[in-house]
Amino acid sequence: MLRLTRRSEYGLMALAYLASRPGEYCSVREIVEELKLPKRLLAEVLKDLSRAELLEATRGPGGGYRLTQPAERLALARVVEVLEGPVAMTDCMAHSCDLEASCIIQTGIGRVTRNIRNVLEGMTVAELLPAQPETPLAV
Amino acid sequence: MLRLTRRSEYGLMALAYLASRPGEYCSVREIVEELKLPKRLLAEVLKDLSRAELLEATRGPGGGYRLTQPAERLALARVVEVLEGPVAMTDCMAHSCDLEASCIIQTGIGRVTRNIRNVLEGMTVAELLPAQPETPLAV
DNA sequence: TAATTTAGCACCCAGATGGTGCTCTTCCAT
């Protein structure tokens, strides 16, 4: 429906939060309380992000998640791909099409898809945070 | 899931088809046979498009649908809006948000949404068709 | 060893989406 799933939405929120505390390990509990999101679900999402190595996790007291790389280098496209698969306007663009022959808009949709993907690749998690010039003095 | 619905997909295909026969009334049956799409569903979609006045319909023998305006002036965004509601990355962007307070990526998502919308507003149905320089000599 | 925190698995529910059947109405052509 041309919408991000909640997984992506929550994931982006959490990543943005983590971006605002560079270096620190933040527990799911903390993030959830801060952002008011459903705990189990966010946990699920963070796990996926960590499996994809966008985050790293530490267990035990004082543990939690943190970014594996500066938010300025983390493209939104990457996040969405991890959380909901390839960025594409239609399934045929993501995998393959059984209508190829009769599909007259194949190339056109291809172009749209590419443009959308560019938008998502051109923006980073760092840019999600409200005005905050280049992270003045952080890690 | 950041995908067009099939309704949009089929709708765009049909519009592109109609764009390739400017002026002519094409019946649902004809379109369906040509593009190999599910009849009832496509009919449903075309009805919606005609209700939104992107198409005009004529009944009876020789009837069918045709574009109400040149395809060069019909933005993809318009079609998607008719078929699946406002173009927005999240529901909060389309309507309103109950997390506003704790949502730290509001402005950021707003920017993404605007960019995506621009992509869809910048492309027309005419551009969906494969290379075809400005419709040489048609209506 | 106890407490904290992530990881893995299995499951449920609701709503959106894709798809179909049937009947009614409109309208053209003869």
Next chain:
DNA sequence: ATGGAAGAGCACCATCTGGGTGCTAAATTA
């Protein structure tokens, strides 16, 4: 005027995905 063609409306169903939860295991630190 009349019959057939074609769109419109309505009601319905099946399936899939997505949101959300519970419980237990494994890891880590104090």
